[in-house]
Amino acid sequence: MKYDILLSGVGGQGVLSMAGLIGMAAVGEGLYAKQSEVHGMAQRGGAVQAHMRLADRPIESDLIARAAADLILSMEPLESLRYLEMLAAQGTVVTAAEPVVNIPDYPELAEVHRRIRALPRAILVEAERLAREAGDPLTMNTVIVGAASHLLPLKPESLERAIAQLFARKGDEVLQRNLAAFRAGHAAATGAPAAAAPR
Amino acid sequence: MPQRILLGDESVALGAVHAGISSAYAYPGTPATEIMEFLLDHKKKHGRPHAAWTANEKTAMEEALGACFAGRRALVSMKHVGLNVAADPFVNAALVSTHGGLVVAVADDPGMHSSQNEQDSRWYADFARVLCLEPATQQEAYDMTRDAFDLSERFRVPVLLRLVTRLAHSRTAVELREPRAENPIAKAPDRDSWILLPANARRAWRALLERQEEMRAWSESCAYNRLALNPERRELGIITTGLARNYYRENLPDLGWEPSHLHVGAYPIPAALVRRLAAHVKRILVLEDGYPYVERELRGLLPAPLEIAGRMNGGVPASGELSPDVVRAALGLPARVPVAYESFPIPGRPPQLCKGCPHGHAYQALREALADNDQSMVTSDIGCYTLGALPPYSMIESCVCMGASVSMAKGAAEAGFHPAVAVIGDSTFLHSGMTPLLDAVAADTDMTLLILDNEVVAMTGGQETLAPSSRLFDVVLGLGVPPEHCHLVEAAPRKVKELAELIRREIDHRGISVIVTVRECLETVRRKARHAAAGAGAPGAGGAGPAGAGPAKDARQEVTA
Numbered sequence: 001m002k003y004d005i006l007l008s009g010v011g012g013q014g015v016l017s018m019a020g021l022i023g024m025a026a027v028g029e030g031l032y033a034k035q036s037e038v039h040g041m042a043q044r045g046g047a048v049q050a051h052m053r054l055a056d057r058p059i060e061s062d063l064i065a066r067a068a069a070d071l072i073l074s075m076e077p078l079e080s081l082r083y084l085e086m087l088a089a090q091g092t093v094v095t096a097a098e099p100v101v102n103i104p105d106y107p108e109l110a111e112v113h114r115r116i117r118a119l120p121r122a123i124l125v126e127a128e129r130l131a132r133e134a135g136d137p138l139t140m141n142t143v144i145v146g147a148a149s150h151l152l153p154l155k156p157e158s159l160e161r162a163i164a165q166l167f168a169r170k171g172d173e174v175l176q177r178n179l180a181a182f183r184a185g186h187a188a189a190t191g192a193p194a195a196a197a198p199r
Numbered sequence: 200m201p202q203r204i205l206l207g208d209e210s211v212a213l214g215a216v217h218a219g220i221s222s223a224y225a226y227p228g229t230p231a232t233e234i235m236e237f238l239l240d241h242k243k244k245h246g247r248p249h250a251a252w253t254a255n256e257k258t259a260m261e262e263a264l265g266a267c268f269a270g271r272r273a274l275v276s277m278k279h280v281g282l283n284v285a286a287d288p289f290v291n292a293a294l295v296s297t298h299g300g301l302v303v304a305v306a307d308d309p310g311m312h313s314s315q316n317e318q319d320s321r322w323y324a325d326f327a328r329v330l331c332l333e334p335a336t337q338q339e340a341y342d343m344t345r346d347a348f349d350l351s352e353r354f355r356v357p358v359l360l361r362l363v364t365r366l367a368h369s370r371t372a373v374e375l376r377e378p379r380a381e382n383p384i385a386k387a388p389d390r391d392s393w394i395l396l397p398a399n400a401r402r403a404w405r406a407l408l409e410r411q412e413e414m415r416a417w418s419e420s421c422a423y424n425r426l427a428l429n430p431e432r433r434e435l436g437i438i439t440t441g442l443a444r445n446y447y448r449e450n451l452p453d454l455g456w457e458p459s460h461l462h463v464g465a466y467p468i469p470a471a472l473v474r475r476l477a478a479h480v481k482r483i484l485v486l487e488d489g490y491p492y493v494e495r496e497l498r499g500l501l502p503a504p505l506e507i508a509g510r511m512n513g514g515v516p517a518s519g520e521l522s523p524d525v526v527r528a529a530l531g532l533p534a535r536v537p538v539a540y541e542s543f544p545i546p547g548r549p550p551q552l553c554k555g556c557p558h559g560h561a562y563q564a565l566r567e568a569l570a571d572n573d574q575s576m577v578t579s580d581i582g583c584y585t586l587g588a589l590p591p592y593s594m595i596e597s598c599v600c601m602g603a604s605v606s607m608a609k610g611a612a613e614a615g616f617h618p619a620v621a622v623i624g625d626s627t628f629l630h631s632g633m634t635p636l637l638d639a640v641a642a643d644t645d646m647t648l649l650i651l652d653n654e655v656v657a658m659t660g661g662q663e664t665l666a667p668s669s670r671l672f673d674v675v676l677g678l679g680v681p682p683e684h685c686h687l688v689e690a691a692p693r694k695v696k697e698l699a700e701l702i703r704r705e706i707d708h709r710g711i712s713v714i715v716t717v718r719e720c721l722e723t724v725r726r727k728a729r730h731a732a733a734g735a736g737a738p739g740a741g742g743a744g745p746a747g748a749g750p751a752k753d754a755r756q757e758v759t760a
Contacts, residue, residue, distance in 0.1 A: 010548065011550060023204070023370070027204060027372065032371075032372075033371060033372075034369055034370070034371045035369060035370040035371070036365060036368060036369040036370075037206075037368045037369065037370065038312070038368065039229055039230065039232070039233070039313075039368050039660070044550035044551060044552070044553065044583065044586065044658075045548075045550055045551045045552075045553065046548050046549050046550035046551065047547075047548040059371070060444075060445040060446075060448040060449045061445045061446050061448075061449040061523045062365050062366065062369035062371075062442070062445065063365060063446075063522055063523055064523075065449065065450075065522075065523035065524055065527065065535065066523075066524045066534065066535055066537065067534070067535035067536055067537035067538075068523075068535060078545065078546075078548075079548075081543070081545055082545050084537060084538060084540050084542075085537045086537065087537050087538040088535075088537065088538065089536060089537065089538050089539070090538075091538050102548070102551070103546055103547075103548050105546040106546065107546065115540075115541070115543060118540075118541065119538065119540055120538060120539060
């Protein structure tokens with residue numbers, strides 16, 4: 001088994017926290033994991049990506065090869081389209097629907113959403129709204145991981161355990177909100193038609 | 200064996216701790232910053248070893264050398280261009296007799312993710328005639344760091360540990376070994392070996408040259424350099440160094456066979472192994488991240504009896520970092536086909552100054568101040584404020600190396616250009632801006648220097664500067680800037696007009712003038728608020744409002760001396 005995830009978003013959105021959550025769950029299941037991150041200048045409001053590789057045997061490259069990613073997991077819709085050449089023919093895009101408009105030439109949002117829906121396998125989630133409903137807009141990354149949880153080669157329990165590990169020290173309230181966010185993301189991606197637009 | 204999930208940088212830091220270092224010094228710089236961040240955190244929890252940020256890479260190297268002079272082990276870490284700053288002590292450290300191990304961890308940035316060039320530090324090790332180790336994995340980063348200290352003491356030279364961005368900033372599980380104790384304090388047995396007077400230096404240089412063969416012999420037999428010959432097929436041999444091995448192995452299943460392969464993880468280049476590979480194959484492909492270091496040695500100047508492919512003949516692109524795909528193409532494998540999609544132009548999203556950043560207000564004022572001039576020149580420097588080169592500011596016109604804003608403005612002014620304005624951050628000023636300001640003061644150069652003081656090393660993640668705002672202004676005055684042309688102003692929206700007026704006035708003054716604009720970095724304000732909230736155990740209850748709040752609390756702001 002090998003599963004390559006390209007994580008994307010805008011600097012400051014917490015792309016690395018998504019990677020941290022998945023990585024922790026993977027290590028909890030005894031899998032090999034390599035996580036390549038971007039630090040420094042690119043983090044200042046620019047396009048950010050991280051590579052997360054999971055496998056049941058040792059992993060060679062820290063970077064995912066072109067057209068080899070099984071999943072693009074994105075905090076922002078335009079950013080989910082930026083790295084499509086990295087996505088394998090059978091790969092899936094899971095992305096937040098809400099845009100971060102910090103550039104003057106941001107395309108029309110409906111057009112961005114249309115392009116995402118036109119992909120063979122894509123899940124568009126209103127992550128910001130679901131995070132707010134879960135009680136904390138900062139849980140948006142947990143919503144996105146939840147929305148991809150049925151695709152990841154990980155048991156949902158492992159992911160929930162990782163959430164507990166990550167957030168327990170921040171108090172029970174934060175932990176419960178993140179668990180709610182995770183479940184809301186999962187529900188939106190796998191069933192509830194009001195929140196998701198799977199194809 | 201215990202395991203820990205570590206970044207490549209953190210693997211180096213923990214390897215050094217487990218090798219028994221007593222001291223570590225560094226100046227922040229992507230992608231090496233996390234080495235010292237880890238050590239500072241470790242020191243906070245365990246009390247040892249001593250770890251500290253320094254004014255610049257040269258002082259870091261010299262302070263580490265001092266620890267070795269006392270017989271202790273020391274680590275110094277920096278980004279690749281930092282080694283240019285530290286080159287003087289680094290090269291000379293090869294001539295003194297380091298009986299306490301000295302390891303210089305340098306993170307190169309091929310592809311220039313966060314840098315001005317993609318220089319390859321292996322050349323520096325070669326230049327100083329010392330050993331170099333190049334890890335390919337986080338595990339090797341840990342193991343090699345430990346070995347590097349032993350090697351440094353065995354060969355009595357500093358050992359350069361060469362990292363690249365993709366290893367420095369990638370995280371995986373690392374197996375740890377039993378820590379070693381620190382060295383006892385012990386001054387060098389031979390006093391002359393540390394006094395590089397010409398007579399001693401000549402002797403030391405001859406001794407270093409004599410040790411080259413021993414180093415080569417070590418490199419040819421060490422486990423980090425591995426040759427595997429394929430007795431069946433001779434058409435192709437591969438040489439990989441560092442991370443290139445991972446990308447090569449990633450592609451091997453698609454290649455369908457295993458060519459003869461030499462991996463180089465330790466230098467000097469293991470010449471005997473290279474010769475054995477060359478005698479076995481008809482063609483060699485060299486895969487190395489950074490410059491064609493091994494490839495150039497291989498090619499020499501005379502025609503070779505076999506074909507060599509690499510960065511120098513287009514077999515691998517001449518610039519940019521390696522990746523699985525670059526190596527795939529070099530191996531002649533067809534590109535994989537991605538998911539079917541209709542391509543469409545995606546607008547770029549470059550990094551930018553944070554909304555409400557104090558630098559933005561300083562740039563706004565500078566723009567207003569320069570508006571009446573037919574011509575102007577704004578030199579600048581390395582840091583967040585370099586983003587002032589991009590819209591909507593488009594204010595700065597140079598970014599070359601740490602401190603160059605000050606010296607270049609001086610040079611331009613003395614060449615006859617007016618007005619010449621330099622813009623530098625507080626940490627960069629302390630790193631390399633003070634000395635050129637001393638030049639400008641001595642000559643009373645007709646230039647204006649803006650020091651944007653956000654009270655932190657912002658771009659690399661908010662490290663503390665060595666002179667807080669409360670002292671920075673005194674440092675500037677202490678360099679001899681006339682007090683009537685030395686000002687301190689808050690970088691805030693309501694101060695823009697006043698600041699613009701002040702800049703205009705000082706541009707009209709035909710001599711040196713300095714304006715320090717001060718307000719704390721917003722990211723730091725936010726981080727402090729988060730920590731305060733977490734510390735209080737009440738999430739979301741942190742009273743300190745983040746963005747926009749938090750004017751500088753320096754009592755002396757708005758005071759003009």
